[in-house]
Amino acid sequence: MTTLITNIKELLQIRDASVNKVSGKEMKHLPSLKNAFLVIENDVITDFGEMKDLPNTKADKQINAKGKMVLPSWCDSHTHIVYAGNREQEFVDRINGLSYEEIANRGGGILNSAKTLQNTSEDELYKQSIIRVKEVMKLGTGALEIKSGYGLTTEAELKMLRVAKRIEKNFPLLVKTTFLGAHALPSEFKNKKNEYLDLVINDMLPKVAKENLADYIDVFCEKGYFSLEDTERILKAGKQYNLIPKIHVNQFNAFGGVALGVKHNALSVDHLEELNTADITSLKGSNTIPVALPSCSYFLSIPYTPARQLIDAGLPLALATDYNPGSTPSGNMNFVVSTACIKMKMTPEEAINAATINGAYAMGLSNECGSITKGKKANLIITKEVPSYGFLPYAFGNNHIDSVILAGKVIS
Numbered sequence: 001m002t003t004l005i006t007n008i009k010e011l012l013q014i015r016d017a018s019v020n021k022v023s024g025k026e027m028k029h030l031p032s033l034k035n036a037f038l039v040i041e042n043d044v045i046t047d048f049g050e051m052k053d054l055p056n057t058k059a060d061k062q063i064n065a066k067g068k069m070v071l072p073s074w075c076d077s078h079t080h081i082v083y084a085g086n087r088e089q090e091f092v093d094r095i096n097g098l099s100y101e102e103i104a105n106r107g108g109g110i111l112n113s114a115k116t117l118q119n120t121s122e123d124e125l126y127k128q129s130i131i132r133v134k135e136v137m138k139l140g141t142g143a144l145e146i147k148s149g150y151g152l153t154t155e156a157e158l159k160m161l162r163v164a165k166r167i168e169k170n171f172p173l174l175v176k177t178t179f180l181g182a183h184a185l186p187s188e189f190k191n192k193k194n195e196y197l198d199l200v201i202n203d204m205l206p207k208v209a210k211e212n213l214a215d216y217i218d219v220f221c222e223k224g225y226f227s228l229e230d231t232e233r234i235l236k237a238g239k240q241y242n243l244i245p246k247i248h249v250n251q252f253n254a255f256g257g258v259a260l261g262v263k264h265n266a267l268s269v270d271h272l273e274e275l276n277t278a279d280i281t282s283l284k285g286s287n288t289i290p291v292a293l294p295s296c297s298y299f300l301s302i303p304y305t306p307a308r309q310l311i312d313a314g315l316p317l318a319l320a321t322d323y324n325p326g327s328t329p330s331g332n333m334n335f336v337v338s339t340a341c342i343k344m345k346m347t348p349e350e351a352i353n354a355a356t357i358n359g360a361y362a363m364g365l366s367n368e369c370g371s372i373t374k375g376k377k378a379n380l381i382i383t384k385e386v387p388s389y390g391f392l393p394y395a396f397g398n399n400h401i402d403s404v405i406l407a408g409k410v411i412s
């Protein structure tokens with residue numbers, strides 16, 4: 001099956017296959033072609049160029065993108081999209097003055113979601129989760145990292161990851177899965193943190209690995225959750241099963257989580273709302289990419305990750321949603337890109353780079369998606385008629401997507 005897209009006003013994010021991420025000043029550039037065509041064979045991009053060089057291709061399907069932009073679909077490298085129920089009541093509690101921390105200390109927060117999920121069947125969890133998956137696909141997401149961490153028992157953690165694997169199998173998205181058994185300390189283990197870590201390491205982890213349920217390992221490294229020592233124990237245990245770290249650090253406190261991630265060759269360190277000079281220094285020269293989650297900052301009214309400091313220090317930066325019921329009940333990457341420009345002073349070029357090629361890197365998918373490159377998956381966004389690509393983050397909150405192509409097929 002050959003699909004030909006013609007008359008593209010501007011084809012964005014054209015990259016050579018050798019580019020796996022962009023850093024520092026390079027993030028200001030978004031290579032593009034004006035008045036372009038693109039050819040898809042089955043699910044892969046096979047050719048593109050300027051309309052004047054359009055080959056005599058026999059296409060089964062032709063799409064006229066006159067006045068429209070085409071760009072790679074969003075790569076959302078940090079989500080908790082598999083969850084049960086919601087935490088709308090906590091949202092109202094916060095409006096009425098309670099803090100995120102106070103709610104968690106009362107047994108709300110992650111433990112609240114875990115209780116709901118433990119009492120939800122695998123089929124029901126799948127049913128609830130795919131509503132969100134279908135919604136984010138329509139919003140232009142073509143690659144999704146999915147974490148466990150709302151199970152907190154062996155059975156429930158495995159249930160979450162099996163649901164994530166079913167999503168991978170049944171949808172045209174690229175999916176990577178992450179085991180986050182150390183997301184919060186269940187109340188049964190109060191004052192017995194080491195016993196819970198033993199359970200994560202000696203029971204959950206071997207079972208996750210045996211069923212091949214995870215690509216990455218994550219820990220919520222934060223005061224009141226898991227310390228540097230706890231995090232290191234988990235990362236070392238994950239290494240025995242070839243699970244690469246992708247960790248939650250510096251959401252509320254900066255105390256060395258970034259350097260620890262770098263030391264353990266983390267693929268990414270995520271959140272970073274609190275960041276100090278030592279954190280930036282430790283990232284320099286490493287293969288670890290920082291990931292910012294602006295929708296979380298927006299929803300919780302906490303600081304935004306200092307994107308300018310990171311990029312101006314020559315580092316790469318990725319953007320993701322953090323879609324979850326507590327701190328970010330939204331999986332809209334378009335909103336993330338706009339918010340990064342508006343609140344984090346990223347340029348449209350930087351934000352689009354961060355949400356595509358760098359997002360793909362942050363989930364180990366740079367060979368498969370994140371740019372318009374021959375041989376990469378045909379996961380694309382076709383915008384409505386817009387004056388320029390900068391209009392996408394500028395006219396925030398509006399839907400600029402005309403259609404989404406995933407694995408070579410128009411899905412909406």
Ligand SMILES: N=CN[C@@H](CCC(=O)O)C(=O)O
Pocket residue numbers: 080109110113220248251296322324325326327328
């Ligand atoms: N910070 C840790 N985990 C999630 C949210 C947890 C929750 O409130 O459910 C996050 O990334 O924000």
Ligand SMILES: [Zn+2]
Pocket residue numbers: 078079080248322324
């Ligand atoms: Zn998260």
